[in-house]
Each structure stands twice: as structure tokens, then as C-alpha cells.
Amino acid sequence: MSLAATSISPPESSAALIRCHDCDLLQALPPPQEGTVACARCGSGLVTIKPDRLERAFVLYLTALLLLIIANSFPFLTMKVQGLVQSSHLLSGAIDLFGQGMWEISIAVILFVFVVPLIKIVTGLLVVGPLAYGRSFRGAESLYRLFDRLHPWAMTEIFLLGVLVAYTKLVDLATVELGPSLFAFLGLIVAMIAADSTVDPHQVWERLHAAPRVPPPPPALRRRLVGCHTCQLTVELPELPQDTETHCPRCGSPLHRRKPDSLARTAALLITAALLYIPANIYPVMTLSALGSGAPSTIIGGVMELIEANMWPLALIVFVASILVPMLKLISMSWLVISAHRGSPWRLRDRTLIYRLNELVGRWSMVDVFVVTILVALVQLGSLANIVPGPGILAFAGVVVLTMLAALGFDPRLLWDRAGANST
Numbered sequence: 001m002s003l004a005a006t007s008i009s010p011p012e013s014s015a016a017l018i019r020c021h022d023c024d025l026l027q028a029l030p031p032p033q034e035g036t037v038a039c040a041r042c043g044s045g046l047v048t049i050k051p052d053r054l055e056r057a058f059v060l061y062l063t064a065l066l067l068l069i070i071a072n073s074f075p076f077l078t079m080k081v082q083g084l085v086q087s088s089h090l091l092s093g094a095i096d097l098f099g100q101g102m103w104e105i106s107i108a109v110i111l112f113v114f115v116v117p118l119i120k121i122v123t124g125l126l127v128v129g130p131l132a133y134g135r136s137f138r139g140a141e142s143l144y145r146l147f148d149r150l151h152p153w154a155m156t157e158i159f160l161l162g163v164l165v166a167y168t169k170l171v172d173l174a175t176v177e178l179g180p181s182l183f184a185f186l187g188l189i190v191a192m193i194a195a196d197s198t199v200d201p202h203q204v205w206e207r208l209h210a211a212p213r214v215p216p217p218p219p220a221l222r223r224r225l226v227g228c229h230t231c232q233l234t235v236e237l238p239e240l241p242q243d244t245e246t247h248c249p250r251c252g253s254p255l256h257r258r259k260p261d262s263l264a265r266t267a268a269l270l271i272t273a274a275l276l277y278i279p280a281n282i283y284p285v286m287t288l289s290a291l292g293s294g295a296p297s298t299i300i301g302g303v304m305e306l307i308e309a310n311m312w313p314l315a316l317i318v319f320v321a322s323i324l325v326p327m328l329k330l331i332s333m334s335w336l337v338i339s340a341h342r343g344s345p346w347r348l349r350d351r352t353l354i355y356r357l358n359e360l361v362g363r364w365s366m367v368d369v370f371v372v373t374i375l376v377a378l379v380q381l382g383s384l385a386n387i388v389p390g391p392g393i394l395a396f397a398g399v400v401v402l403t404m405l406a407a408l409g410f411d412p413r414l415l416w417d418r419a420g421a422n423s424t
């Protein structure tokens with residue numbers, strides 16, 4: 001169900017005000033009612049009201065925590081070939097990569113697959129648990145802010161797709177057994193997705209610290225109202241200096257009228273990512289040495305192998321995640337930066353939607369990094385077969401992380417500002 005947000009003019013009775021995080025339109029929230037409230041101008045979801053199920057979320061986060069512990073305690077995958085047995089744990093590949101000098105990838109995988117999900121689950125538990133029983137504690141706001149920030153960097157479901165791709169690559173060559181940790185990991189993903197979809201962050205913020213309901217402000221005051229990017233509280237700034245740092249009274253995040261130096265920073269990240277995109281595709285991401293001869297494999301080579309093995313659906317997924325998405329992301333983000341800089345009024349709503357898609361799908365490109373990590377851990381069979389990582393994977397991980405940072409650093413409100421849509 002989708003409800004249109006109420007525009008603030010003409011003045012109505014008291015209501016909670018909200019500024020759209022994507023286009024900055026100031027609007028009054030309608031009375032709480034189940035469903036999603038979309039921005040009246042750009043269509044972004046502002047608030048989703050869900051039935052009160054914090055207790056269920058608490059139980060789900062607790063389940064996720066237990067499953068994360070189990071997922072790290074037993075074998076994840078075991079490969080058997082010609083009497084040789086190689087077992088791997090969830091993080092074996094990341095630890096092996098560290099030993100092979102690829103510490104950057106090693107740290108990234110450990111962070112995205114274990115540390116960030118762990119912190120996310122624990123902060124979710126600590127905030128949602130007490131709230132479910134009508135309590136909260138000092139510091140809960142800071143914890144929930146951390147929860148919000150970490151959200152895009154928890155990549156368990158992408159790692160699982162990596163497992164599927166790695167399994168498909170190996171299953172013709174050897175017997176691959178699924179270990180108990182893999183099933184726990186699967187359960188962990190289900191529990192985390194269910195927990196995240198049970199709670200709406202806006203409702204959690206409202207419970208921690210309800211936004212005041214105020215009458216619609218006069219036009220002169222509206223310019224002073226700034227929306228917090230983390231908790232969406234509308235805060236009145238005392239004056240109008242550009243880029244002066246003040247903090248949100250509810251969640252403590254820095255408040256900016258706009259993200260500082262957004263266009264320059266995003267452009268710098270995109271240029272670096274575009275430069276890295278070249279070695280990422282030229283150099284091999286891994287080399288399989290079987291019986292003394294080596295076969296280097298690039299990203300596109302990996303897709304071709306899947307096609308040759310008639311794994312069309314998987315080949316398509318890897319092609320989209322590893323080749324199409326990074327390329328489209330580089331092109332579309334560059335276009336957004338240039339069009340914002342030029343103040344183009346063309347299709348503002350569609351360009352905002354493209355920004356949202358970029359933010360949403362970019363992280364899935366990490367799948368190839370995870371595939372290499374899993375294969376490096378499993379295929380260590382001495383002179384029979386070995387997989388070593390190649391320099392391409394380091395460059396590719398750099399492309400994914402830099403384009404994610406570029407999307408997070410871009411301020412879509414600038415599209416609307418520069419086109420003259422935010423004059424009040």
C-alpha cells in the first residue's frame with residue numbers, strides 16, 4: 001500500500017515534518033497507518049509503518065547470533081578428489097589470502113562476512129530487545145546509528161551466491177560436501193533478512209526519541225529546517241551557513257544541508273574506480289594450477305567457463321554482477337555527477353531513481369571476490385590442483401568498494417537543487 005505524503009501548504013493541523021532524503025522536499029507525515037509513505041515529489045520511500053513486532057525481531061536477531069557462531073565453528077565445504085580431502089571453514093579463504101600477501105582482500109572479506117554482520121546483529125539486539133519491552137538506555141541512539149551505517153556492508157547473502165558459483169565450478173572436478181556451517185550460514189541469512197524486514201528504522205527512532213509534532217512553519221523558517229540523513233529527524237538550524245557542522249539532537253550524526261564536497265568527492269572516487277577497472281579486467285583474478293600447468297582466469301573468462309559448462313543462469317548472474325553492474329554504475333554515477341554539476345532539469349525523478357538503484361545493487365558485485373576466496377580455501381591439493389589469487393581480484397575489489405563509497409557519498413538532493421527545484 002502506498003500513501004502520498006501531504007504537502008505542507010496550505011497550512012494544516014500539527015504534524016511531524018520530514019524532509020525527503022533524496023530530493024529535500026519538506027512534507028508533513030500523514031497520521032500513522034500501515035504502509036509506505038512515499039515522497040510526494042521523487043517517490044522515495046520516506047517511512048514504512050509495520051505492525052509492532054519488535055519482540056519477533058529480537059528473537060530473530062538472537063537466532064542470527066547463534067547461527068553466526070555455529071557457522072564459524074564447523075566445516076563449511078569439504079572437497080574430495082582422488083583420495084585427497086580438503087575442508088574449509090567460513091573464513092578459511094580470507095585467512096589463506098592474508099598468508100598469500102593479499103591482506104586487503106582478506107580484511108575486506110572478514111569485515112563484510114563476519115565482523116560487520118556480527119556488530120549489526122549485536123547492535124540490533126541491544127536496541128530492539130529493550131524497546132520490545134518498552135525500555136531504552138543511554139547510548140542506544142549511537143548504537144542504532146552504527147547499525148544504520150553498517151547496513152550496506154553486511155554481505156552474507158552475497159557470500160552465499162559466491163558459494164553457489166564456486167560449488168558449480170568445482171562439482172564437475174571433485175566431490176564437494178556441504179558442511180554443517182553452510183546450513184547454519186543459510187539460516188543466518190534468512191534470520192537476518194526476516195529481522196531487518198520486521199522492524200522499520202523510522203519506528204525504532206520514533207520509539208527512542210519521538211519527533212515533535214509541530215504546525216507547518218512559515219516559509220521564512222522552512223529554509224532552516226534540515227533533515228538528518230540517519231534518523232530523518234527534521235532539525236531547525238539556527239542560521240544558514242553552508243557546510244557548518246552541527247549534530248542531530250536525536251542520533252548524534254553530523255547535520256549538513258548537503259553532504260560536504262559531494263560532487264568533487266564522488267567524481268574522485270569514480271575516476272579512481274574507472275582506472276582500477278582496467279587492471280581488474282585485464283589481469284587474472286585467479287590461477288588454477290593442475291598437474292603442473294597453470295590456467296589464469298580473468299573475470300570474463302570465469303563467465304565463459306560457466307557458459308561452456310552450460311550453467312546459463314549462473315553465467316548470467318555473474319555477468320550482471322561482475323561486468324554489467326560495475327560498468328553501468330561507473331557510467332550512470334558519472335552521468336549523475338555531471339548532470340548535477342550542470343544543473344540539468346531533465347527527468348529529475350528518473351535520475352533520482354537511478355541513484356537509488358546504484359545504491360541498492362552495487363554491493364552485489366562483490367560476488368566474484370567471494371568466489372575467489374572460497375576457491376582459494378578449497379583447492380589446495382598440492383601438486384594435483386591449486387588455486388592462487390591473481391592481481392585482478394585486488395583491483396576488482398577496489399572497483400566495487402570505491403563505487404559503493406561513490407554512491408554513498410553522492411547527494412541526490414543536488415540534482416534537485418541545481419535544477420532550481422529547491423528554492424524554498
Ligand SMILES: [Zn+2]
Pocket residue numbers: 020021022023024025039040041042043044
Ligand atoms: Zn523526494
Ligand SMILES: [Zn+2]
Pocket residue numbers: 228229230231232233248249250251252253
Ligand atoms: Zn539524526
